Amino acid sequence: MIRLIGKRLLEFIPTLLILSVIIFLLQRLLPGDPAIALAGEEAGAELIEQIRQQYGLDRPLPLQYFDWIGGVLQGDLGQSMRMRRPVLDLIASRxxxxxxxxxxxxxxxxxxxxxxxxxxxxxxxxxxxxxxxxxxxxxxxxxxxxxxxxxxxxxxxxxxxxxxxxxxxxxxxxxxxxxxxxxxxxxxxxxxxxxxxxxxxxxxxxxxxxxxxxxxxxxxxxxxxxxxxxxxxxxxxxxxxxxxxxxxxxxxxxxxxxxxxxxxxxxxxxxxxxxxxxxxxxxxxxxxxxxxxxxxxxxxxxxxxxxxxxxxx
Missing domain, CATH: 1.10.3720.10 (MetI-like)
Known part of the structure; x- marks a missing residue:
């Protein structure tokens, strides 16, 4: 029984890693720019670019993924751009x-x-x-x-x-x-x-x-x-x-x-x-x-x- 549980746990590690990649990539397929959504449609280009730099949205996708997954492995799911609160706190409250x-x-x-x-x-x-x-x-x-x-x-x-x-x-x-x-x-x-x-x-x-x-x-x-x-x-x-x-x-x-x-x-x-x-x-x-x-x-x-x-x- 313990051996079976250990085997399942080992199978779950690559499963979660593959899921994390899929989750990250599918999120980027959503239409719209999160920086514009946060700044507003009438915001200037300088403010939008500042938001992109602040949240790392101007970096290549692989680097964005490794930054995110690295934080996840340390218990940090990032920060909400809209509510300015740690995602882990939002999840814990909901x-x-x-x-x-x-x-x-x-x-x-x-x-x-x-x-x-x-x-x-x-x-x-x-x-x-x-x-x-x-x-x-x-x-x-x-x-x-x-x-x-x-x-x-x-x-x-x-x-x-x-x-x-x-x-x-x-x-x-x-x-x-x-x-x-x-x-x-x-x-x-x-x-x-x-x-x-x-x-x-x-x-x-x-x-x-x-x-x-x-x-x-x-x-x-x-x-x-x-x-x-x-x-x-x-x-x-x-x-x-x-x-x-x-x-x-x-x-x-x-x-x-x-x-x-x-x-x-x-x-x-x-x-x-x-x-x-x-x-x-x-x-x-x-x-x-x-x-x-x-x-x-x-x-x-x-x-x-x-x-x-x-x-x-």
């Missing part, structure tokens, strides 16, 4: 917000998706099965932005039950913090719950038809023990990968939802940075998101081995 939203959405998605998938598999071709599939299809098909707007209209404007937008830190008021993120987490979690439900149902159907489940039933074990201890444990392996990847997508892809609900998280930070051509912020956020994916992939491998002892050898 990441907990998106992390809280992602955790709430993932807990909802796993709670609903796993339960619905198991019930649909155990009660195959019943009303429960058809209902769960309709729910999954609706969750996958309905666009996040439309669902978010409809929820604001119903629960905020009409019923006045939940705040329409904004964010409250859990350290200030845990109850208000939960309520401020409840609708966004439902919007994000509904689609993932549908995907998890479909995968759980498929994996459970395959597990329930396996030889070890028939053997467990032949021994006289009750159906609840057969489903939970034997079938579900083996069916969890593909769900672990799916859950890790979906959680990573929540951290990096909640852009529309954060914009709709005016949540100051990762998504809003990167949208503002792209709009302002703030290279350092975009590079830092995308690199951190890639690093999160790498860590989640490693945790998924560990989860495999914990769920299925046969993989530990």
């Amino acid at each position: 990441l907990p917000v998106t992390l809280q939203l992602a955790v709430m959405a993932m807990v909802l998605a796993l709670g609903v998706g796993l339960v619905a998938g198991v019930i649909a598999a155990v009660k195959k071709r019943s009303a429960w099965d058809y209902g769960a599939n309709v729910f999954a299809l609706a969750g996958i098909s309905v666009p996040n932005f439309w669902l978010g707007i409809m929820m604001i209209l119903v629960f905020s404007v009409t019923l006045n039950w939940l705040p329409a937008s904004g964010y409250v830190s859990p350290f200030e008021d845990p109850a208000r913090s939960f309520l401020s993120l409840l609708m966004p987490s439902i919007v994000l979690g509904s689609a993932i719950a549908g995907v998890i439900m479909r995968h759980t149902r498929s994996a459970m159907l395959q597990a329930l038809q396996s030889d070890y489940v028939r053997t467990a039933r032949a021994k006289g074990l009750d159906e609840k023990t057969v489903v939970i201890r034997h079938a579900m444990r083996n069916a969890l392996t593909p769900i672990i990968t799916l859950g890790a990847l979906e959680f990573g997508s929540l951290l990096g892809g909640a852009v529309l939802t954060e914009q709709i609900f005016n949540i100051p998280g990762f998504g809003k930070l990167i949208v503002d940075a792209v709009y302002n051509r703030d290279y350092a912020v975009v590079q830092g956020v995308v690199l951190v998101t890639a690093l999160v994916y790498v860590i989640l992939s490693l945790l998924a491998d560990i989860g495999y081995m914990l769920a299925n002892p046969k993989l530990r050898g």
Whole structure:
């Protein structure tokens, strides 16, 4: 197990280096000049050139990359041109917000998706099965932005039950913090719950038809023990990968939802940075998101081995 983890860590180093090059080069393909965006359209050529020199934008691209990656290796992601703050500080202030939203959405998605998938598999071709599939299809098909707007209209404007937008830190008021993120987490979690439900149902159907489940039933074990201890444990392996990847997508892809609900998280930070051509912020956020994916992939491998002892050898 330790050898496998060490092997994965060695594979992640070149992966992150290649990703850093791609992130750096793709950022430079964005239209517009960051110096002009910072100085303003009516700024003089002297001021624009001064900004380019200040942030190293006048240097060749290879030198700019090595300067940036050298700082990254020392824990310095650069400084935001627009906000004049270290990128690491901006990420540290925004990441907990998106992390809280992602955790709430993932807990909802796993709670609903796993339960619905198991019930649909155990009660195959019943009303429960058809209902769960309709729910999954609706969750996958309905666009996040439309669902978010409809929820604001119903629960905020009409019923006045939940705040329409904004964010409250859990350290200030845990109850208000939960309520401020409840609708966004439902919007994000509904689609993932549908995907998890479909995968759980498929994996459970395959597990329930396996030889070890028939053997467990032949021994006289009750159906609840057969489903939970034997079938579900083996069916969890593909769900672990799916859950890790979906959680990573929540951290990096909640852009529309954060914009709709005016949540100051990762998504809003990167949208503002792209709009302002703030290279350092975009590079830092995308690199951190890639690093999160790498860590989640490693945790998924560990989860495999914990769920299925046969993989530990």
